[in-house]
Amino acid sequence: MADDEKIIQDLLPGKFNTTGKVWVGILTAISLVGVYAYYRQLRYGLIVTNMRDYVSWGIYISNFVFFVAISLVGSLITAVFRLAGVKWGTPLTRIAEMIAVAAIIFASIIIIVDMGSPERFYNLFIHPRIQSPIMWDVIVITTYFFISILLLYYPLLPDIKILLRFKEKSGPALYKFYSFLGSFWKGSHKQYLLSKKAINVLCITIIPVAFTIHTVTSWLFATTYRPGWDSTNFGAYFIAGAFLVGAGGVVVAMYIFRKCNSLEKYITLDHFDKMGRVLVLLALLYLYFNVNEFLTPFFKMKESEAGYLKDLLSGSFAPMFWFAVLTGIILPIIVLLFKKGRKPLPMFIVGIMVVVGAWFKRYLIVTPTLLHPFLPMHDVPKAYHYYFPSWEEWAISMGSLAGAMLIITLLSRIFPIIPIQETLTEHHHETAAQNI
Incomplete structure (x- = not known):
């Protein structure tokens, strides 16, 4: 007692x-x-x-x-x-x-x-x-x-x-x-x-509902005829990314609550190690869907998507794109493959990287596509060719x-x-x- x-x-x-x-x-x-x-x-x-x-x-x-x-x-x-x-x-x-x-x-x-x-x-x-x-x-x-x-x-x-x-x-x-x-x-x-x-009952119910919410959200884009969104991969792509950023958010919260509330006895090194392994798996899965999402249109290089892909991979959005990929996917995988990388502080840093990279990735899903419509922009003010909030x-x-x-x-x-x-x-x- x-x-x-x-x-x-x-x-x-x-x-x-x-x-x-x-x-x-x-x-x-x-x-x-x-x-x-x-x-x-x-x-x-x-x-x-x-x-x-x-x-x-x-x-x-x-x-x-x-x-x-x-x-x-x-x-x-x-x-x-x-x-x-x-x-x-x-x-x-x-x-x-x-x-x-x-x-x-x-x-x-x-x-x-x-x-x-x-x-x-x-x-x-x-x-x-x-x-x-x-x-x-x-x-x-x-x-x-x-x-x-x-x-x-x-x-x-x-x-x-x-x-x-x-x-x-x-x-x-x-x-x-x-x-x-x-x-x-x-x-x-x-x-x-x-x-x-x-x-x-709730646990069984929420899984298909969660998959549905991310699939339907992806359909908001995929059913809109735009370069970069015209993809049957979007549902799985969104779900894989959501699993990754969600796990990254939990890792960040774990570290903060553990530190601020002296919960080292309950949120242990073993929890960080296991969540690190989960993050590696989810990051590899999301990396696969990223390669699948961009490799096929890049190989075909249809005229309608060429401008969008070039802008994303080597144009004005390239710094943000490569920052999001490296920070949110590649570097976390490299760090977490090592046991020392699955300690609390490295895990906290990796969690922040995943969450920040995920936010920029969502920005890149929306903006570059809208700036590259199938019908090129003609006779519009110069400001319409760019977007900054x-x-x-x-x-x-x-x-x-x-x-x-x-x-x-x-x-x-x-x-x-x-x-x-x-x-x-x-x-x-x-x-x-x-x-x-």
């Missing part, structure tokens, strides 16, 4: 220290700047952006694809690991669930931002067109959002019962919140069985990224980062095995 109390005390959410308060303040400030930029966009219209007739999907859609991609981590770490019985993944499941929920929330928000007039979103429901991939995207994103929320909530119920025992530590406001969320949970055997069954676009995009990190930060303050009850159960099993 003494060990149990020690584990509970170690894993209870704590109040922000000075560094945490500064971090929350910075994220809040960036988010507020983004809100102000969005106010300007609402007031003056999309003219405040640098999107025009050709580049009508700018940094907003790049951000949307990035958020959708990183949200896949919820199904990778939570669903796949749970169904496969991967016990070492237990300390990582809630981190993955928090990232998934935050990402899918801002994926939804950034789509509304991109519409210009938010009331247009209402038209999707009063004038739906089922033959439109945009409608499919709305349906699967909404479904994925609710499943992700439930997949975060159900495993929390046993932990909420534990949190209710520590009213003095959590404070009256959080105590009321915990009571609202889980006062009905008594911890009976019947409730555990029902909860386990519900979690298994306005400060409002940058502010809104950075504000959305900061907002997602703020949600993850606040969730980690409200709920245990590592599942307490599952950790206790595994500790009991290990102790019993040692005593046999």
